[in-house]
Amino acid sequence: MLLSADTPPAIADALGYLQHHLQELTERQNASEYVINNPLTGLTAQIQQLTRLVTSPTSAPTVAPPPIPTSLPSINPPLPVPSTPSKQRTRPKLPSSPDFSSERSSSQAFFNSCTLYLCLAPEQFSCNEEKILWTLAFFKDR
Numbered sequence: 001m002l003l004s005a006d007t008p009p010a011i012a013d014a015l016g017y018l019q020h021h022l023q024e025l026t027e028r029q030n031a032s033e034y035v036i037n038n039p040l041t042g043l044t045a046q047i048q049q050l051t052r053l054v055t056s057p058t059s060a061p062t063v064a065p066p067p068i069p070t071s072l073p074s075i076n077p078p079l080p081v082p083s084t085p086s087k088q089r090t091r092p093k094l095p096s097s098p099d100f101s102s103e104r105s106s107s108q109a110f111f112n113s114c115t116l117y118l119c120l121a122p123e124q125f126s127c128n129e130e131k132i133l134w135t136l137a138f139f140k141d142r
Contacts, residue, residue, distance in 0.1 A: 039102050046107055053115065054131045094120055099140045110138070
């Protein structure tokens with residue numbers, strides 16, 4: 001800002017002081033916006049990726065491991081099984097996903113944990129909306 005030659009020195013000093021602090025505040029605001037927007041961008045991308053996973057379960061995501069086959073192809077015909085009372089197979093207890101802390105370093109582990117649980121326990125969810133809401137329930141504030 002240009003000041004006229006007849007501006008008193010005290011006013012010129014005060015204006016210079018205010019301009020300096022305004023510049024500092026602007027720099028702080030830009031830094032704060034970066035700190036907020038950077039994780040927000042990562043979370044938005046993860047939510048979009050989870051939404052794509054949930055809405056199209058037939059196409060496997062690039063980061064998820066391939067599904068584990070429930071039966072292996074056999075070369076020889078199966079052997080007869082002696083007649084015994086059938087036991088129902090129990091599934092091991094799966095831990096639910098950990099809370100997501102919005103730290104970028106833990107985002108891949110969180111995504112993998114959610115994907116694994118959704119793949120191994122599909123009977124717990126009746127629709128895609130339930131899968132999305134279950135995943136979003138682990139997003140916590142700091």
